[in-house]
Amino acid sequence: MNDQIILRVISKMFIPFILLFALYVQFHGDFGPGGGFQAGVIFAAAFVLYGLVFGVEAAKRVAHPAILQWCVAIGLLIFAGTGVAGILLGGNFLDYGVLDSHDPVHGQHLGILLVELGVGMTVAAVMLTAFLCFAGRRPS
């Protein structure tokens, strides 16, 4: 779609706002609807829009496949690592209350922030990987 000047300009204008909205959904999930899963999908949607308008090869250069593959695993490891940190600090697996030595509620906030970050990372990376894999294939 390289000749579609309106699409190119409008999508360039929209992509920063889509990314910003994804971050808002990610970090505002404690107060309103949203959370890691939705934020990850919206974050990936910005790159999908870029890939649709500017081509899959250009999208691969922005969201490098090697980094994506790392993010798929790191997100899940952040989630599981938060759980293991609870064990190491003397609580149960995925018990966030012990993460803060003074106030269990602060520990819960920290734990939820971390696991939502992990969910968002894995979801965004998996969605983008699936898009790039399918869109990068050509019928043989």
Add this chain to the structure above:
Amino acid sequence: MIELIDLSLLLFLAVIAVVVARLRNLFAVVLVMGFYSLVAAALFTVLDAVDVAFTEAAVGAGISTVIVLGALLLTTSEEKPQPVRVMPFVVVVFTGAALIFATLDMPSYGDPEAPIHKHVAPRYIEDSGREIGVPNIVTSVLASYRGYDTLGETAVIFTAGVGVLMMIGRALRFKDNGEESDA
């Protein structure tokens, strides 16, 4: 008024489902399926399940439409005409009738005496403010009380990503030879 909105949205869903079943052009089917997800998201919003509606709109109407369109590039754009078969139709009608019959036993919508409002929900509503301190109870249930489930869901998504990578991950290699061949 709210019943009218519910009914029209449900009717809309049924119409879209029939359209999807009858359409032969796969490109149109994918787009109409995305529309189905959007109407379902509107229905979830009316039912006050905004978190679910959000996910349905983002995943069902957004990402999965794009991914299925990408998959459509690899196949034909027209479904082959199939002969009308009676047995699958009978099975579908029977299953649908059984499901509708089962809903007659369900508590009516918003009934405070429904079992689902009597189990752990009151405890979450009363104690999550003190224990978790997060205003959105959905988030505190998903991330903290039901953290095991969410960890499992994330592992499922991780597994799906690994599966895609193992099957068609070669498509991620850079096409323009030379300058970016290190990936």
